[in-house]
Amino acid sequence: MKTLTLNNGNTIPQFGLGTWKSKPGEVKNAVKYALSIGYKHIDCAAIYGNETEVGEALKESFADNVVQREDIFITSKLWNNRHKKDDVVLGLKQTLKDLELDYLDLYLIHWPVAFKPEVIFPEDASGVLSLSEVPLIETWQGMEQAVNQGLVKNIGVSNFSIKKIDNIISNCSIKPAMNQVECHPYLQQDELLASCQQNDIVLTAYSPLGSKDRPDSLKQKNEPTLLENEVIKNIAEKYQVTTAQILIKWAIERGTVVIPKSVSPERIKQNFEAQNINLDTEDMEQIKTLNRNYRYVDGSFFAIPNSCYTVESIWG
Ligand code: A2P
Numbered sequence: 001m002k003t004l005t006l007n008n009g010n011t012i013p014q015f016g017l018g019t020w021k022s023k024p025g026e027v028k029n030a031v032k033y034a035l036s037i038g039y040k041h042i043d044c045a046a047i048y049g050n051e052t053e054v055g056e057a058l059k060e061s062f063a064d065n066v067v068q069r070e071d072i073f074i075t076s077k078l079w080n081n082r083h084k085k086d087d088v089v090l091g092l093k094q095t096l097k098d099l100e101l102d103y104l105d106l107y108l109i110h111w112p113v114a115f116k117p118e119v120i121f122p123e124d125a126s127g128v129l130s131l132s133e134v135p136l137i138e139t140w141q142g143m144e145q146a147v148n149q150g151l152v153k154n155i156g157v158s159n160f161s162i163k164k165i166d167n168i169i170s171n172c173s174i175k176p177a178m179n180q181v182e183c184h185p186y187l188q189q190d191e192l193l194a195s196c197q198q199n200d201i202v203l204t205a206y207s208p209l210g211s212k213d214r215p216d217s218l219k220q221k222n223e224p225t226l227l228e229n230e231v232i233k234n235i236a237e238k239y240q241v242t243t244a245q246i247l248i249k250w251a252i253e254r255g256t257v258v259i260p261k262s263v264s265p266e267r268i269k270q271n272f273e274a275q276n277i278n279l280d281t282e283d284m285e286q287i288k289t290l291n292r293n294y295r296y297v298d299g300s301f302f303a304i305p306n307s308c309y310t311v312e313s314i315w316g
Contacts, residue, residue: 001040001275004257006154006177007200012106013073014252015275016041017268018206018261021213024053026263031057033265035067037272043180043204043259044099045077045110046091047120051098059100074101075180077110077158078143081117083134088142092151107152108180109139111159113302113309125307136164137171144174154178158206159299161315162195169199180204183256184226184247185287186294193256204257209244211261211296218301224294231290235283245274250287253279 003011017034019027019042027050031042035057044054058074061067076099082091092107114134119127143155156178157165168176179196183189183205196203210226226232232243239246244260248271251258260271299314 001038002252004202004255006202007175008154008177010105010154010177012154012178012202012257013041014257015039015248015272016043016073016075016257016259018043018259019050019054020045020048020206020261021211022048022050022261022263024050028053028057029265030263030268032061032066034268034272035061035072037269039268039272040067040071041073041075041257041259043075043206044095046079046095046098047077047110051076051095055098055100069101073105074099075106075108076104077108077180078139079120080111080113081115081119083109083114083129083136083139083142084117085138085142085145087117088139089146089149089151092146096151103150104152106154106156106178107143107146108156108158108178109136109143109160111302111314112136112157112161112164113314114139122304122307125304128304128307128309130308137168140168140172140176144172147174156180156201158204159314162192163316165195165199165201175199176201178202178204178257180206182207182295182297183251184208184210185229185232185250185290186210186224186226186292187296188288188291190291193254197255202257204259205251206259207296208247208251208258208260213261214296218297220298223296224292229290231286235279235286238283239277241274241277242270244271245277246279246283246287248274249277249279250284253284 002014114129154177156176158180
């Protein structure tokens with residue numbers, strides 16, 4: 001499996017298994033199966049509500065000698081209610097306990113949005129903390145403490161704009177190694193990708209297949225279906241593969257990490273095999289024309305009325 005080198009010399013497998021929306025009853029088998037066929041990278045987060053089951057899958061896979069801990073790469077993410085400096089390590093320790101691990105390979109600030117410690121998801125503005133009350137650089141200092149305590153090897157961010165990353169870079173001791181953002185042919189993120197590459201930050205593409213299993217409350221009416229795009233379909237036909245496989249290989253070809261989610265063994269295998277496809281320059285050129293800056297995960301769920309967060313402030 002291809003790897004990319006992070007800014008501290010560590011490497012990350014370019015292909016991994018996403019676990020957002022994987023239900024607790026399904027995710028354990030998905031992770032075990034993925035590891036058994038060669039996946040080396042599992043992307044997790046506390047807010048996905050399934051880290052305990054991922055932990056069981058890891059523990060059993062280690063016990064059965066399917067993989068060794070040092071041969072795989074595990075990412076998780078700090079939830080919005082753990083942004084205060086001294087809460088970061090607490091959040092990470094809970095994740096380590098759930099995943100039954102001693103250390104993570106990568107820990108990310110999940111969103112540039114802060115909530116009060118006792119609030120998982122605010123019902124109204126009283127549950128949020130502004131970025132003046134808990135600046136992102138304070139949260140970042142907590143992330144640096146986690147590295148210094150040996151709890152995580154690499155740290156980064158998720159859903160961060162160029163401006164927010166620049167602010168961290170100007171004020172940090174340890175530079176962010178990663179920005180994980182939504183990225184696919186409808187949201188190609190050219191400017192953000194170029195800026196990350198200039199700063200030696202790797203970009204991970206989430207929702208690479210268009211996340212069609214999002215809850216209806218997170219969907220817009222008439223949203224475009226990436227997996228049924230005609231251009232992608234034609235390229236898939238040319239190589240006798242599926243549209244999902246073309247989307248995955250496109251992300252790898254662009255030098256990003258990609259983490260398609262699946263809980264179906266057949267699709268987990270199919271997605272893994274996408275790494276073997278060879279896209280040519282013409283395919284890449286055709287896919288380039290599909291960009292429409294379309295976000296499936298548009299952040300509107302954090303635009304809590306009368307709070308300091310708006311869709312513009314989240315992405316800006
Ligand atoms: P499932 O878990 O049943 O396989 P994303 O990674 O963009 O969030 O997309 C995840 C969605 O795409 C899930 O609904 C997942 O369903 C589905 N999916 C994953 N792999 C494939 C594939 N190879 N072909 C079609 N759908 C897929």
